[in-house]
Amino acid sequence: MLNLIRKDLIMALSNRFYIISTLLFPLLLMFLVDFKLNEQIIAIMIYAMSSFLLNLSFYYEEKSKPQILIQSLPIRKREIVFSKYLMVFFCYLIGIIYVGLALWLAKFLGYSLHANINIPMIKITLPIVLIHQSIILPLSFGISDRLANAISTGLLVFVNNTYLTYNFERTSRRLLNNSNRFSVALIVILILVISNIVSIVLYENKELT
């Protein structure tokens, strides 16, 4: 399974244009808002970074037919599915670290930031990233990578707009207060498990003609 994650990383790093664009995104966003960063903007950075990184692996799958090659290697189909779900966490982690570094760089250059990465932000962005990918991955495994990529981009724009429209702190507080915290976690885990099962069933029955 780690070999598959390694494969996705090799592919991601091989596309210099896409990887540079992805890495420039948080910096560009900071410039656009004139470094007046609030928690909403930082959350969008983390969410977008994670999604862009994961979309990169779909980008290659839709360009050619490497699934025939991958499925001919000694690996079970369910391992291929699991590896993509692991990649979601991995990409989220990279997103957090990279955005953290970008914020540190901005502070180092003398910009005063009014917000930073904190635990409530992780508590709100991680479920969003997980739900986003729980919708996208079954589409990718069962239907087509092209469709998954298009819907992923649409979803990203929709969620970000919703984020900007509604008050981030109020939403976070409401969702993550003591009474809701466990039910939110439970719902996200349930969605993730159902998505994983659906992806496995779809992929195991997918025919590579």
Place this chain on the structure above:
Amino acid sequence: MLEVNNLTKKFEKFTLENISFKLEPGYIMGFIGPNGAGKTTTIKLIMNLLKKDSGEIKVFGMDHVKDEKEIKKRIGFVYEEAYYYETLTLKQMKDIIAPFYREWDDKQFKKYIVDFGLDMDTRIKKLSKGMKTKFSLALALSHKADLIIMDEPTSGLDPVFRREILDILYNIIQDEKRSILFSTHITTDLEKIADYITFINKGKIVFSKSIDEVFDSYKVVKGGKDVLDWKIRKEFIGLRITNVGFEGLTEDSEKLKRILGDQIIIERPSLEDIMFYTIRG
């Protein structure tokens, strides 16, 4: 090594029906048939890239679905189309594939790369079809695979490299433990190296025999048009009549020899003759 029994797969416009054949260790089986006969579909079913409707596929005595991972560790594959990530270099692609095989032999791989004249820093999209096949072959032969499955590996290759591939394959099976399933419509390649021939047409097996049996069973008969009456015609699987005479494929050359004696010439057919007359009729 490889056993396919009554394999059936239905598509909207094509059905692969009751395919059965067996490949023993140490042999090369040529899998022949015209385009669209079902060769690639059969190979995809063996590799579990397609779901069978019914039948059984056993590789190394194991079920090809249940023991998919174990089986694929011991299979080397070369497909007609190279399904690689086109933007990667050969080195990057090798770095993706090699870790999946416990028995990966990097020394062997590098030797093939040098022998085949490949540059590891070249991007896959810049390779010709022949170069991609060479790369596929180097990958397939570098992890000590017991079964090598090749789907039209020689199409698009020049005769010199085709001959080189055949020599490599011939050397591979000399230890009598490894086998090769070689699908092709370039039958002249197989006449040089195949031990068994499985002929498929319109999704059905025409025959699966040793190459000696094939050449013992079928004969090409040539003669003048005047000897062809309806009784003689029905002895032929396929017949071609020209201005000067006829040429046909038969499974009972002895009977024709008894009836027509010196009026006909009986010759050993090529696999191409067998394919041509069987398909055309």
